Amino acid sequence: MRFSKLVVESFQAIQRAEVEFGPGLNVLYGPNDLGKSTLATAIRAALLVAPSSAEASSFTPWYADATPRVSLTFSDEGGHHWKVNKAFGSSGGSTGAELLHSKDGTSFALDCKARQVEEKIRALLAWGIPAPGGKTGPRGLPTSFLANVLLGAQTDVDAILGKSLAEDLDGTGKLRLTNALATLAQDPLFKKVFDAAQGEVDQCFTATGKRKRGQTSKFTEAGQHVKQLRADLDGLQRQLAESTGIEGAVNALRERRAQAQVRLGEAAAALATVRDHMVKARTRDDAGALLDTAMNALGVIDAQVARVNLLSDEVDALTARVGVREEDVSRAVAECTAAESAVHVAEQAYRIATSEDGAKDRELRRAQLGEQLAELSTRKQTAQTRKTELSGAIATRATAQSARAAAVSANAAIEQLASQLAHAKQRTQEAENDLEFTRALVAYGRWRAASAASEDGAKAAQSAAADRQEAEEKDAAATKLLGDVRTMEEELVRRREVLPTDEEAKSLAKLERDLEMAEAALGGGLSVAVRPRVGVRIQAVVDQNPSIDDNNLATQRVFEAERIVRLCVGDVVDIEITVGAADHRRGVEDLRARWSAEQVPALARAGVESVTEMLGAIATIAKETAVVVDITKQAAQLRADAKILHDRAVLHEQQAAKLAVDDGDLQERKDAIGSIDPELLQTHLESLGKSWESRANALQTQKSNEDKAAKTQLATLEQNAKVAEYHATAAEEHAGKCASAWEEALAALGPGAPVPDELLRTTDEDLLSISRREAGLASALEGLAMEATGQVESAARAVEEASIRHVAAKRAHGAAVAAADVAKADLNARIGERNLLRAQVDAMDRASAAALCAVRETELASLPDAPSVSDADIANAERKVVDATDELEIEKEELHKSEGALSKVGGAAVRDEVERVQDALNAAEQRERDLEVDADAWKLLLDTLRDVENEEGAHLGRALAGPIATKFGELTAGRYRNLRLDAKLRTESVDVATGVAAGADVLEGLSVGTRDQLATLIRVTIADQLNTVIVLDDHLVHSDPKRLAWFREVLTKTALRTQVIVFTCRPEDYLSRSELPDGAASRDLAGGAVRVLDMVRVVKRWEGQGSTPPLAAPEPQDGEAQA
Amino acid sequence: MTAAAEDDIVLKLLHTADWHMGRRFRSFNEKSEEKLTRARLDVLDRILLAAERYVVDAVLCAGDLFDEPCPQPEWWEQVAVRFAKRNWKNRPVFLLPGNHDPFIAESIWAKGHKFRALLPDWVHVVDREDFEFALPNNAVLYAVPCTSKAGQRDPTQAIPKRAPRDERIRIGMVHGSTFDVKDCQTNFPIAVDAALTCGLDYLAIGDTHGFRYVPPDRVHPPTIYPGAPEPTAFDEKDPGFVAVVLVDRRRRAHVTRERVARWTWEEQRVTTLAALAELDRRTDLGERVLRLCVEMKLSAPDYEIAEGLLEGLQGTDARHPKVGVLDLDRQGLELDTSNVDTFCTDLPDVLQSAVRRLKADADDPVKRPAAQRALFHLYRVSRKKAS
Known part of the structure; x- marks a missing residue:
């Protein structure tokens, strides 16, 4: 620490004083009671006394009612400048403290105020004085061992020799001393x-023990690297998450699409199966119907055949009966013939037996009777013929009636068939209508779809136009942006071209740092005193800054520099004085040479004055480049958007082209609808839902099948009707023929004839009558015979018997003939009926019908069994297909979107990058941990060494004792040696050089002057080690000139390293008379290493007042130390 | 190959891929990263020299030639410069955009990009899906570029199938993952039998960084990943090659691999000082990218020896490293503190006290890493003094 300026106002006896201190030895001289000690007090007040403390009340000006004010400007070891302003007093707005800070010593800014000022200053001083307040806070004037050493009051020797660090209220003083004196205390190893x-x-930690985080810190570099990698990784992981999400979504959607396809396939297969079952069932039904029809037809034929067979059997039976009857007739005829022969024989016998006349008469009567019998026989034959004819006619009539009944039956069948046919035709018509409707429905749906497509196409075309226009706008915007970007890029390139590359810039910055480090390594502090013997032109450059250019410098001039002083003495010689060791200087020179060769041209080329400015320019360009990149990205985004819009427009156009429908085609589709009410079609179409087309097609297929089935049934029925018509026609024709035969028979009977049945009955009666007459005639003949003789009688009886026999025979014959005729009539009727049926059967073609049945059976057998399928089943299956189709379309659309998104993500590339950056981050974090562990290790080692050193007794006393003892020996000409200080710097003892170990008692035995000298030596040595200012107030007052001269030398040497402020009333102890300022307030000697200040000119006391206070100064309170 | 067999060859190709120009290796330090990054460019010269040595008819570069679609100009400029140095009028080179450097509007593959302008006219960029190029001796090349970083369409589907009576030698070139690669679904999946189904006599593909036959049974026609010509990671199998493809008159492709890499990536784990010393004696480390994992607990003197060996491997400001690029994991290197004080008996008392204190600290698991390191520093600095 060094003081640079002290300003005191209204402080005890001083009205105002302003002192500017030199960096080295400052000798402030003046007569007693001028206020020298007051200035020392003011310094202590500025550094240690709180404005409102009790101690401050002693600062009150003696001759004025004013606020005592002190302002002290000083710099610390870190090169920071501080100014503390204090206005002392118990209260009031004018009192208080403030601490200002400056980096350059000229521009100060407020750092803190009030109580914080004391805290901050005590922390800066580190003199073992804790912050005010609290349990450990000092009361009264704060003091400590170091405060006594550095700012000790006049002749306060005991405060040095009798006290130590042990009395300090905190350990900062010891720590500071320990740090400062460590090099003196340690073993070389x-x-x-x-x-x-x-x-x-x-390198790694700040003074407060925190890790350095500055720009050049390796922690910062490692941390920034980690931070950068972590930020990159975060960004990449976001990209990866997005990419993974989209990839997962795509894969999931692919799987879902596959599943949807499977489900659609299953639904379609199920629908096909159901439809197949339905078709099969319907086919089986149709085949069954056809088989039934064929079987029916065959049944009809077989019934007819059975009937024919039955009739044939009846005919056979009747034929047999006719044969029996005819045999009966034959036998009757034979009996008749035999009876006639018997009659004839009997008559012959009778005629013989009777006379000629009588015989003749009987013959005549017998002839008459014979003729009558013959006539009766003729009539009987005629009647019998008529009876036969009438029976045939009646049989014909019956046949006709039967045929007519068959025709009626056939017509009834025809009517039934006609009814069925009409029904079938109706069904066919309905099926055709349904089919037509479904065709119209399909056509309508397609027309609607085409219309909708046409409208969609038009909309797509509009969208395409809109997209294209927007794409062109975005493209134009992108082009404009890119144009701007090119302009900006050219500008940036132009500006960047004059700047070094990043590597070069880094290299230059490193060079600058290296140079700074190297210069810093040179150490600081150079004082060059120029004492011209004659007036000469001096040009000086101090630390690169021109200092003076004096054409005729005649007086001494001291140049203070940190690193270098360049002097140009007239035209004779240039002198350059550089601080630091030779090898360090060479290093600096090399770096400076590099600086001149590399950096200066680079800075000139860049048009900047410093590397910082150059780096700033590069950073600015980098930022602007980033902006350009952003704009480029915006343009690229616009381009990409435009491309998307363009692609979308193309898609829309393609869609429009695909959807475009020719008007003619649309009209054709509309015409295909036909005349069915469109509203009805629309209603029906809406009921089919989204998958109307597949449903309509299915419906059309169904209606088509129904139509075919109806038509097939209609054809079958028509065929059956034709067969029935044929049967009816044949029956009617047969009936007609029979009727004709009947009519002919009636015609043959003549007009007005009774009906044949009556005639037949009459004929039967005639025949019976004839038979009876024949029997009468036969009896007459027999009577004739009885008129003959016995023989005649027997002959007559024979004749009678023969006649009876004959009559019986004839009667039997007649009955037999009638029975035969009846049988024949029955037979003929059956034959007629049978023949009619047979003709029908022959016309029916049973073989074909049977073959058709067989074919139908085969067809039916060949058809597979199928479960019953309802329309609901079909609708359900169709709905599932529709649902599956819709689902698949949705999945496809989703997949398409995701695939589009997939093309925007990083994919495997970003996955790789994430892995690599993660590895890099791990490595960087490891490096950071290694750095931290290594730094912690060094810190732990250092702390351990310090602790051990403290505890092991490698203490401060040993560190200081050596140099002090050496100097003390020199001062006392070897009389005293082996000064011993304890670990807390308490002076323990000193040996007397005579060989007698005086021990601690010797200290008590030292003279006042020697004690003062020893205390001063200790103070100066400590200040020297601490490299901080020391204030000596009228010390060494008991020293002889020789020792004073020795001390002056010591102080002068010490002042080369640290600031020494001496208040004295005897300037000759330090200066020759010629060195005193001649009428000036101050004078610098030895190139500024010594500053002499005439206190008379510096201090302004209260006008006309004495040198003592008007009132006694307040006594220190108990427990307060006196400064 | 015999002279007769040589005469039977009608087409020679050099197939390479996955250059990854501009790839960063951020897990390494700056100097090592620069070495490895620069190696991408250096290997390109060896690839082109191999093409000249084998007098190939064409060079197929099957994607991921750059690590990103818009690499820094220094990369594409240097690639263009290396091509421009040659005068291969009759040896076309085909550059295929891959998934890392897809053919997108802002990529270097865009027709208006300066990179395209710098390329000689015999270097062809595959910038359309129906890319077809007639090669000598009735051969034809079909190539399909990647147009995004991810995609699920098999690029070989864009290659026309062999038409009946088409007797030409058909070469295909695409970039993507074959179906047998993990996560291939969205990285341009390529069917393993794509060459067969497309009627190709050779399918040149890129993406995997190791040389690989696809499918591994090596049935004709071959589908080959040549791998990265310069390795990019430790876990790559058989990187560092290009494929030299010789097609005979019967359209059969014969493939050999040619090493072009400079660097060999190697992982080593040493658990004894002797093993570390043996590693130090190796003479081939200069061309190695070595990931060295040190796991051992050593006494202070051995620890110092180990540190010296590691320093030699790693290099210092004053010594070149023995290992080309060293990735050192020394987490497992521990100082045996149990007897460290026995090696410090000659030290001053104050230092011995410090050793005892640090040794006690090393027993605390929290302080152990720093305490061990501090002990080593104390030991090493004091030894240096002693020596």
Whole structure:
């Protein structure tokens, strides 16, 4: 720490004083009671006394009612400048403290105020004085061992020799001393390790023990690397998540699409199966119907055949009966013949037996009777013939009636068939209508679809136009942006071209850092004093800054520099004085050479003055480049959007082209609808739902099948009707023929004749009458015979018997003939009926009918069994197909969208990148941990070394004792040696060089002057080690000139390294008379290494007042130390 | 190959892929990353030299030639420069965009891009799906580019099938994952029998970084991944090759692989000081990218030896590294603190006290890493002094 300026106002005896200190030895001289000690007090007040404390009340000006004010400007070891302003007093707005901070020593800014000022200053000083307040806070004037050492009051020797760090209220003073004196206290090997650890810790940690996080910190670099990688990884992981999500979605959608396809296939297969079952069932039904029809037809034929067979059997039976009857007739005829022969014989016998006359008469009567019998026989034959004819006619009539009945039956069948046919025709018509309706429905649906497609096409064309227009707008916007980008890029390129590359910039920045480091390694502090013997032109450059250009410098001039001073002395010589070791300087020179060769041209080319500015320019260009990249991305996005829109327009156009329907085609489709009410079709179409086409097609197929089935049934019925018509016609024709035969028979009977039945009955009666007359005649003949003789009688009886026999025979014959005729009539009727039926059967073609039945059976047998299928089943299956189709379309659309999205993601590339960045992040984090562990290790080592050192007694006393004892020996000409200080710097003892170990008691035995000298030596040595200012207020007042001269030398040397402020009333102890300022307030000597200040000119006391306070200064309170 | 067999060859091709120009290797330090990144460019020269040495009729570059669609200009400029150095009027080169560098509007493959303008006219970019190019001796090349970073369409589906009586030598070139590769579904999946179904006599593909026959039974016609010509990771199997394809008169393709890589990536785990010393004695480490995992617990002197060996392998500002690129995992390298004090008896008391304190700290699991390292630092710095 160094003081640079002190301003005091209204402070005890001083009205105002303003002192600017030099960096080295400052000798402030003046007579007693001028206020020198007051200034020392003011310094202590500025650094240690709170404005409102009790101690502050002693600062009150003696001769004015004013607020004491002190302002002290100082710099710390870190190069920071501070200014503390304090206005002392118990209250009021004018009192208080403030601390200002500056990096350059000229521009100060408020750092803190009030109580924080004391905290901050005590932390900066690290003198073992805790912050005010609290349990450990000092009361009264705060003090400590170091405060006494550095700002100790006049002649306060005991505060140095009798006290130590042990009395300090906190350990900061000891820590600071420990740090400062460590190099003096350590074993060389310990020091080596300690230095190594300290070096590493200094690189890694701040003074407060935190890890350095500045730009050049390796933690920062490693942390930034980790942070960058983590940010990159986060971004990549977001991309990956998006990519993975979309990939997963695509895969899931592919799977779902496959499943939907499977489900659609299953539904379609189920629908096909159901439809197949339905078709098969219907086919089986149709085949069964056809078989039934064929079987019916065959049954009709077989019934007819059975009937024919039955009739044939009846005919056979009747034929047999006719044969029996005819045999009966034959036998009757034979009997008749035999009876006639018997009659004839008997008559012959009778005629013989009777006379000629009588015989003749009887003959005549017998002839008459014979003639009558013959006539009766003729009449009987005629009657019998008529009876036969009448029976035939009656049989014909019966046949006609039967045929007519058959015709009626056939006509009834025809009517039934006609009814069925009409029904079938109706069904066929209905089926055709349904078919037509479904065709119309399909046509309507297609027309509607075409219309809708046409409308969609038109909309798509509109969308395409809109998309294309938007695409062109975006494209134009992108083109404009890209044009702007090109302009910006050209500008950036132009600006970037004059700047070095990033690597070069890094290299230059590194060079600058290296140069700074190297210069820093040179150490700091250079003082060059120029004392011209004659006036000469001096040009000086101090630390690269021109200092003076004096054409005729005649007086001494001191140049203070950190690194280098360049002097140009007239035209004679240029002098360059550089601080630091030779090898370090060479390094600096090399770096400077590189600087001149590399950086200066680069900066000139870049038109900037510093690397920072150049880096800023590069960063600015990088930022602008990023902006350009962003704009480029925007343009690319616009282009991409435009491309998407364009592609979409193309798709829309393709869709429009695909959907476009020719008007003629549309009209054709409309015409195909036919005349069916479109509203009805629309209603029906809507009821079919989305999959109307498949449903309508299925419906059309169904109606078509129904139509075919109806037509097939109609054809069968028509065929059956034709067969029935044939049968009816044949029966009617047969009936007609029979009727004709009947009519002919009636005609043959003549007009007005009774009906044949009556005639037949009459004929039968005639025949019976004839038979009776024949029997009478036969009896007459027999009577004639009885008129003859016995023989005649026997002959007559014979004749009678023969006649009876004959009559009986004839009667039997007649009955037999009648029976035969009846049988024949029955036979003929049956034959007629049979022949009619047979003709019908022959016309029926049973073989074909049977073959048709066989074919139908085969067909039916060949048809597979199928479960029963209802329309609901079909509708259900169709609905499932529709649902599956809809689902598949949805999945396809989703998949299409996801596939589109898939093309926008990173895919495997980003997956790879994530893995690599993750590896890099792991490695970077590991490196960061390694750095931290290594730094922690060094810090732990350093802390351990310190702890051990403290605890092992490698203490401060040993560190300081050596140099102090050496100097004390020099000062006392070897009389005293082996000064011992304890670990807390309490002075323990000193040995007397005579060989007698005086021990601690010797200290008590030292003279006041020697004690003062020893205390001063200790103070100066500590200040020297701490490299901080020391204020000596009228010390060494008991020293002789020789020792004073020795001390002056010591102080001058010390002042080369640290600031020494001496208040003295005896300037000659330090200066020759010629060195005093001649009428000036101050004078710098030895190139500024020594500053002499005339207090008389610096301090303004209250006008006309004495040098003592008007009132006694307040006594210190108990427990307060006096400064 | 015999002279007769040589005479039987009617078409020679060099097939390469997966250059990944511009790929970063961020898990390595800056210097190593630069070496490995630059190696992508260097291997291109060896690939082109191999093409000249084999006097091939064409060079097929099957995708992922750049690590991203818009790489930094230094990469595509250098690629173009390397082509421009040659005068291969009769040796066309075909560059296929892959999934890492798909053919998109803003990519370097775009027709208006400067890269295209820099390419010689015998370098052809496959920038359309129906790319077809007549090769010498009645041969034809069909190639299909990737137009996005991900996709699920098999690119070989865009290659026309062999027509009846088409006796030409048909070569295909696409980029993607064959069906036997994990996650192939969205990385342009290629059917393993695509060459057969497309009627190709050779199918040149890219994506996998190791040389691989697809399918592995090596049935004709061959489908080949040549792999990355310069390895990019430790877990790659058989990287570092190009495929040299010789097609005979019977349209049978004979494939051999030619190593072009400079770097060999190797992983080593050492658990003894002797093994580490043996590794240190190897003379082939200069061309190795070595991932070294050190797992051993050593006494302080051995630990120092191990540190010295590792330093030698890794190099310092003053010494070249023995290993070309070293990825050192030393998490398993531990200092045996149980007897560390026995090696410090010659140290000053204060340092011995420090050793004892640090040894006690090393017993604390939380402090152990720092304490062990601190002990080593103390030991090493004090030894240096002693020596």
